[in-house]
Amino acid sequence: MAVWALGINHTTAPLDLRGRFAFALDQIAPTLHGLRASLAGGSRHPQVETAILSTCNRTEIYCAAPTAAPEHTLRWLAQSGGVSAELLHAHSYHLENGLAARHAFRVASGLDSMVLGEAQILGQMKNAVRAAEGAGALGSTLNQLFQRSFAVAKEVRSSTDIGAHSISMAAAAVRLAGQLFEDLSQIRVLFVGAGEMIELCATHFAARNPRQIAIANRTLERGEKLATRLGGSVMRLADLPEHLHEFDAVVSCTASQLPIIGLGAIERAIRRRRHRPMFMVDLAVPRDIEPEVKQLGDVYLYTVDDLAGVVQTAQASRQAAVAQAEAIIDAGVQSFLHWLDLRQPAGQGAAVVPLIQQLNRQTDAWRAAEIARAKKLLARGEDIDTVLEALSRGLTQKMLHGSLAELRSGDAAAREQTAQTIERLFLRAHGKGAL
Template sequence: MNLLVIGINHNSASVELRERVAFVPEQMGAALGAALGQQGVAELAILSTCNRTELYVVADGDIDGAADDALLQWLADFHHIAVADLRQCSYCFQAREALSHMMRVAVGLDSMVLGEPQILGQMKSAYAQAVEAGTANAALHRVFSQVFSTAKRVRTDTAIGENPVSVAYAAVSLTQHVFSKLSQCTALLIGAGETIELVARHLKEKGVKRIIIANRTLDRARHLAQELGAEAVMLADIPQYLLDADILVSSTASQLPILGKGAVEMALKKRKHRPIVMVDIAVPRDIEPQVADLSDVYLYTVDDLRQIVDENKRAREHEAIRADDIIIAAAADWDVQLRAQDAISTVKDYRAKAEQLRDAELERALRQLAKGDTAEAVLEQLARGLTNKLLHSPTTQLKEAGAKGRTDLISWARELFQLKDSDS
């Protein structure tokens, strides 16, 4: 199998170029069909995310530089950009390297956030789109099956994705140290920027029953709340909703604290001292430091989160080494399978040829029996004729090899037919 990967990613290309080369979902069917029409392309799938665009190709014949250039030219033409701009930031992998790269992508080893799990789902979608478009068949099915099974093994046998490496996810993880069942919690989020949006999405995934988003601009809070099925309130309403909040996460651009010790102390009394986990991601801080002195309040700052994230990054890097070992072994095993597949194909062809010879000799034997020849004579002729025909081609080739001095072929033949050494 001639496997080829061509692409660009966040390490090789600027965000501006990645945006220009990305495929929108509406384009994918047409793009797959057009790429399949390129010379030498037998099967094809395309992965396109905000951080990478990659073509996974099974070629008809041997892969050479011309095939790489032709696909890069097609990619440039499709997106109306100069191929020179694409060529200087693209990469190309072949055979085992191509498979290893696909595996690394699938498990998040090649991601901007090491070990992030979303990319595996995106690869599965890319394969499904190619199957639907008719550009992925048996060969790519075997490739992606190997990639997905290896990714599953990495996720099972390592902790590559277990430790949060984003501030937003780390904030949510901290709450689980206090509350074992987040589904019974109410979360109050202050701010409506990107970090708060990520926190809200993580909380929703964890099953938090009620999310309240407080923001200086109510329209922005409402927009985010609608997406997540949350409630939107003004900053002035925080004391009222603080009474219900088990989790509070704040991330605004305010130059002054938004939440003071007095307001929190009053809320705790009305809450009958039920604990509150507070995570202040803002710089400058949104929550007065003195709040940490209150009983029943667990206050974490951005420095606490960064320490957790740094430790988790180191943990993921350690697990990435184990993941790489799994991938190296899987890619080597894939090579063995491919070589075995080639041998199986040869065995099938040889068996088919032998069966043709057998059928021809059997038909002749049946005719001889019908004419009245004795069974002994017919069997003897059948055995002799079948032996001669089976040995004719190998004998001719071995004689020719000897005449040409191809002792290597003769040695292989002796091993193949399990013959004793000629000296013994």
């Protein structure tokens, strides 16, 4: 079975290109169905397994099939984002087997994140796995890959200091706001959206006790829950343009596919504010705020990519933890490759797992037959020691029958080879005094 990963992230692709390939959770299932249909249609990949991880910093496709098809996957992804395959190829990466596993383990452990050691990506990866399971796209190979990713991430988190003192995107936003405003307790802050990232940012800002906190969301119910917890107010997203001028800081992160805060709305807000500065953070991919807003003189707009420099500042002191984490990941990769190797299809070496399964079925059948025979003897009143002796003799004879038959057949060279194999399998432990 081949495993491959295709992706773009914050180090390989600009924000606007990443925005073309951002999938909300409710889009994952139909997208996976389309990908699987494309890979299976008239090709060698009728049993392909797929999963998609999509966050503000990355979109990655993980696949497993008898043979790898990264080029087909790239063409499909390019078409879904409305760009040429050549453009996507220039900004993407594709990894196979061990390298794909290593990448998945590093992503889950927070080593490939903009914020080194951040834990949010692990939850996002688990959501991606649940979505793939719900879509019926996750088979045994990818399930094993991701479960091992989670186990490695847990070990990295518990055994190293990789997450110690990391600066989150939310903390970086607060730090930048503090550089613009002398006293954050005097500002009014508006949060657009009510998802996990907004909740995290709002919690960080709330710790500074701003003058006002407001939540603007498409549905009032979810916005009200967050506003109540933070002691803030709530408004409908449709009312946002009329209230923008009231806020000194705006942090936005929604799942909208198009900008919801336009240049014209910000220009009107700035005029009504008499050109007092406005701090804005757009954490959404695709963008929530039109990029032209950044050209306005009284607006300080930051995107997820703009925050990169801030979140890198505390990373140098954690290089020892990174080395420890990489060692844990190396061991995880070798373990996964061994698991994968045991499941090689015919023609690529011994298919060990099917053989093990067949041996287990055969020995279970022998055991069941001997137990049934023993029960009949006991029911007839046979002595229990006699029954146990017959049971053990029957099992050993069944287990040794094939080996003994091989020893008696074939030419001398074949018998010698069989003898060596039998000695290695059955007599090695006794020769060392084991048991």
